[in-house]
Amino acid sequence: MTLQMDPVRTSIDLSDRSFKQLIDGRLLDGASSQPVIDPATGEAFAVAPVANESQANEACLAAARAFVGWQKTTHGDRTHILEQIAVRIEDRRPEIAQIITLENGKPIAEAEGDVDAAVTWLRYFNSLRLDPEVLREDDESRIEVHRTPLGVVLAIIPWNFPFFQTIYKLAPALLAGNTIVIKPAPTTPLNAMVVAEIVHDLVPAGVVNVVGDGGEIGPFLSAHPAIAKVSFTGSTAVGRKVMASGDTVKRVVLELGGNDAAVVLDDADIPAVAQRIFEKAFWNTGQVCINIKRIYVHASQYDEFCTELARLAKKAKIGPGLNRDNEFGPLQNARQFQTAKNALGIAARDGKIIAGGNVIDRPGYFVELTVVRDIEETSPLVAEETFAPIRSVLKYDDVDEVIERANRTDYGLGNSVWGSDVGRATTVARQLESGTVWVNTHSAVAPDVPFGGRKQSGLGVEFGIDGLLEFTDSSVIHIAKKAYSDN
Numbered sequence: 001m002t003l004q005m006d007p008v009r010t011s012i013d014l015s016d017r018s019f020k021q022l023i024d025g026r027l028l029d030g031a032s033s034q035p036v037i038d039p040a041t042g043e044a045f046a047v048a049p050v051a052n053e054s055q056a057n058e059a060c061l062a063a064a065r066a067f068v069g070w071q072k073t074t075h076g077d078r079t080h081i082l083e084q085i086a087v088r089i090e091d092r093r094p095e096i097a098q099i100i101t102l103e104n105g106k107p108i109a110e111a112e113g114d115v116d117a118a119v120t121w122l123r124y125f126n127s128l129r130l131d132p133e134v135l136r137e138d139d140e141s142r143i144e145v146h147r148t149p150l151g152v153v154l155a156i157i158p159w160n161f162p163f164f165q166t167i168y169k170l171a172p173a174l175l176a177g178n179t180i181v182i183k184p185a186p187t188t189p190l191n192a193m194v195v196a197e198i199v200h201d202l203v204p205a206g207v208v209n210v211v212g213d214g215g216e217i218g219p220f221l222s223a224h225p226a227i228a229k230v231s232f233t234g235s236t237a238v239g240r241k242v243m244a245s246g247d248t249v250k251r252v253v254l255e256l257g258g259n260d261a262a263v264v265l266d267d268a269d270i271p272a273v274a275q276r277i278f279e280k281a282f283w284n285t286g287q288v289c290i291n292i293k294r295i296y297v298h299a300s301q302y303d304e305f306c307t308e309l310a311r312l313a314k315k316a317k318i319g320p321g322l323n324r325d326n327e328f329g330p331l332q333n334a335r336q337f338q339t340a341k342n343a344l345g346i347a348a349r350d351g352k353i354i355a356g357g358n359v360i361d362r363p364g365y366f367v368e369l370t371v372v373r374d375i376e377e378t379s380p381l382v383a384e385e386t387f388a389p390i391r392s393v394l395k396y397d398d399v400d401e402v403i404e405r406a407n408r409t410d411y412g413l414g415n416s417v418w419g420s421d422v423g424r425a426t427t428v429a430r431q432l433e434s435g436t437v438w439v440n441t442h443s444a445v446a447p448d449v450p451f452g453g454r455k456q457s458g459l460g461v462e463f464g465i466d467g468l469l470e471f472t473d474s475s476v477i478h479i480a481k482k483a484y485s486d487n
């Protein structure tokens, strides 16, 4: 394990910079404020505004008022505005990426990748149309299905890909004619405040609102009667609460937790597959819903695979994300750091640690990339979602057995199968229970490919035309061509 001890300082100083919420077209301070912690140091580097219930209420009501006019704008009006947002994001790429790295901790190249992905997703949605579909046209009748906007969308964002997630919810929401209230995670608020700066003079007042959260405003927002839909990304536990909140029938799309398995078949090229699985298992320091979290390897290749994965974990460069040499950053926040420490304890108790296993002795929330072998499936490290850079390698003998074990989870977000015989690997993939199953890759997402979870990993999809349709209701126009006909 190589430790990078010398962070390269940011070229932007945020200590005097003021970040604002966006409510009803105005950039506003919060009712209170909170420090934003750099997880690479554990120290505050900026201050973020925090809304109280009165401001959150005003944001919802402003979005409801704005919906009246926004839903009547043309497709061309909306695409024009969305393209201007894309251009402004591109213009501010270096600054946005640095803010992401400072508040999230991820390596700067990955933060830049998040900004680029946000623009790609935005432009993808901007290329789509929601034209009416003619279901029937005959002498008797004409039946059309129109897609209508829902009203106010509440976007609840986690902290692991904060800017990207905000933009890939904002773009389809606005394109479909909805207005939006964005609630960033309490520990990564600043990127959303930059979105507020970018859009405030491009959209009519109230169309986009951004409210700061000190950790308490989420339930108030998701229960608010003006909210027509909640687009939620986060844990399964909170997703259940969001679904049950309020007294109105809300649309929800829930992108929740995952406990993705990788099944390595006995014809796999172990050095090549171990390298790829390493990248997908530890990406974002193990804090991705679609990280590989359980790795099943055939008994004939188990020792070779474990040795190779441990070798890769030991040579990983870990340190502050602003230093471009670093491949992995810290855990995102103090609670995550504690989660990781707990997981290290479970790993030592339940399995054999062959790489890592320790907290890194330096400021900030750093732990070593950790590989565990000879661990039982009943260990919480395997049975539950481990949102930290600690990964288990499990041995299997028989393909039917490993399919059953991989499916033995309440989660169903992603899985992957790895092998040289692609046909055989695909046959196994078809039997795994998840929204996506990859063959010889993992966590590859694309703007035009629907993404969502089965079982307790979610409800509905994001991305693709299906993801756009989730921001609409259907409205059937049934025209009887013969007056007073019963048809």
Ligand code: NAD
Pocket (backbone or CB within 6 Å): 156, 157, 158, 159, 160, 183, 184, 185, 186, 213, 215, 217, 218, 219, 220, 222, 233, 234, 235, 236, 238, 239, 241, 242, 254, 255, 256, 257, 258, 288, 289, 290, 385, 387, 413, 453, 457, 458
């Ligand atoms: P979290 O559920 O704790 O928080 C997610 C968001 O919900 C945050 O903005 C938080 O402030 C808000 N929130 C918390 N309690 C709330 C409540 N009662 N009502 C409304 N909002 C509330 O999740 P997290 O720890 O920020 O993120 C990690 C989790 O997110 C992991 O389980 C991960 O798998 C999941 N995740 C899923 C996807 C996906 O696409 N499926 C993507 C990223 C992360």
